[in-house]
Amino acid sequence: MLVLKQIAGEYKCLNPSLAVYLVAARNLLTEFREATWEYIPREENFAANELAQVASGIQIPGDCVQRIIKIGRKSLPSILTRGMEIEVNSALITKDNWREPIMTYLQYPTLPSEKRVRIMATNYLMWNEDLVQKSKDEVLLRCLGKIEYMKVMGETHKGICGAHQGGRKMCWLIRRYSYFWPTMMKDCINYSKGCEACQRHGPIQQAPLVPMNPVVKPWLFKGWAMDLIGKIYPASSQQHCFIIVATDYFTKWVEAKPIKTTTSQQIITFIEEQIIQRFGIPESIRTDRGSSFISSSNCFNLPLIMLKLMDRQNQVTRWLSISSERCWRRIQSSGMRSYQRLCGHTELQKEKRLA
Known part of the structure; x- marks a missing residue:
């Protein structure tokens, strides 16, 4: 189709190798009074397609001017016409089946098998050429493949006696x-969630029809969100390839620090130096429960640090309350009024000074 459009002048020929053939084809058309073009698909133009494939797949040396290629056609009749006997065997194509290794081991225990299969086979046995499992309550359960258990789940969920459980x-x-x-439990849960009837006629979620609003902490630096960024490549000049970041929920204040490794000690040091010592003890620190945040050392050390700092803060608060109470008692015992306590002198002394 592209060649016909180029000959007709509808498309431009941008390929230099095809431009030579385009000029030759147009010169040949000038020798005819009338000419028509008809597009024949590749499936119908079998001979030309085969010749083009043969010509494109043969390499001719540079010193060879021309090369004759012989194309023959087989004249022998088909196998059935010649009377040859054919034996056709059917092959059963099976997909991945979790039962096959266990059944093979139970039927042929002398063949080599994996240790995992040998351990699993202790809970199974063969019964009338079917694999069954010995349950804990001494009931034999028939083991099913994927095609079989999909039918069983369909009949149980939405069959004649199914109630869309x-x-x-x-x-x-x-x-x-x-x-x-x-995988019975996982497959059953996914099947029930994907049931169209359950989604259409199930209970409506009792949720208000209002957009969800983010819940923030009521005060500054009481709640932090912490996460890791990295691994960053290439690393810095000091081989820092991770960044630990903490963001305050109320003010959106960000604390960041480059680190070399994501050990639990690095996390504890960052919390102590960048958060607790600068902004006080937070009420909560939220993470994505990564391995560095939920390690055993963090779970053990962070509560102890928080308790020690809270004890110190309680001691300071207790000392301030005691000192303020003592100052108030002294003021009351001396008979000083509010104006004198605030300005350092009485109103009468102020009038005398002004006079």
């Missing part, structure tokens, strides 16, 4: 029907 109830019913596969 939830995932856990459906898993319990299937075990009562003496069926088993390793």
Whole structure:
């Protein structure tokens, strides 16, 4: 189609190698009074397509001017016409089945097998060429493959006796029907969540039709959100490849510090120096529960640090309350009025000074 459009002048020929053939084709057309072009698809133009494929796949040396290629056609009849006997065997194509390794080991225990399969096979046995599991209550459960347990879940959930139960109830019913596969609970929950009828006719979520508003802390530096950035490549001149960041919920104040490793000690040091010593003891610090934030050392050391600092703060608060109480008692015992306590002299002394 592209070649026909180029010959007709509708498209431009931008390829220099094709421009030579375009000029030759147009010169050839000038020798005819009338000429028509018709596009033939590749499937119908079999001979030309095969010749083009053969020509494009053969390399001709530079010193060779021309090369003759012989194309022959097979004249022998088909196999059935020649009377040859054919034996056709059917092959069963199976997908990944979790039962196959266990069944192979139980049927042929002398063959080499993995240790994991040998341990799993202790809970299974073969019964009438089917794999069954020995449950804890001494009930034999028939093991199912993917195609089979999808049918069982469909009949249990929305079949004749199905009541569109939830995932856990459906898993319990299937075990009562003496069926088993390793991922029963997960598959049943996903199946019940994906049921269209349950989504259409299920209970409506009792939530107000208002946009959700973020909940912030009522005071400054009482709640922080902390996270790690990295690994950053390339690292800095001091080999810092991570950044630990903490953001205050109320003021959106950001504290950041470059670090080399994400150990628990680095996290504890950052909390002590950048948050507690500068802004006081926070009420909460929220993280994404990464391995560096929920390590055993953090879970043990941070509460102790918070308790010690709270004890110190309580001691300071207690001392301030005691000192203020003593000052108030002294003021009351001396008979000083409010104006004198604030300005250092009485109103009468002020009038005398002005006079």
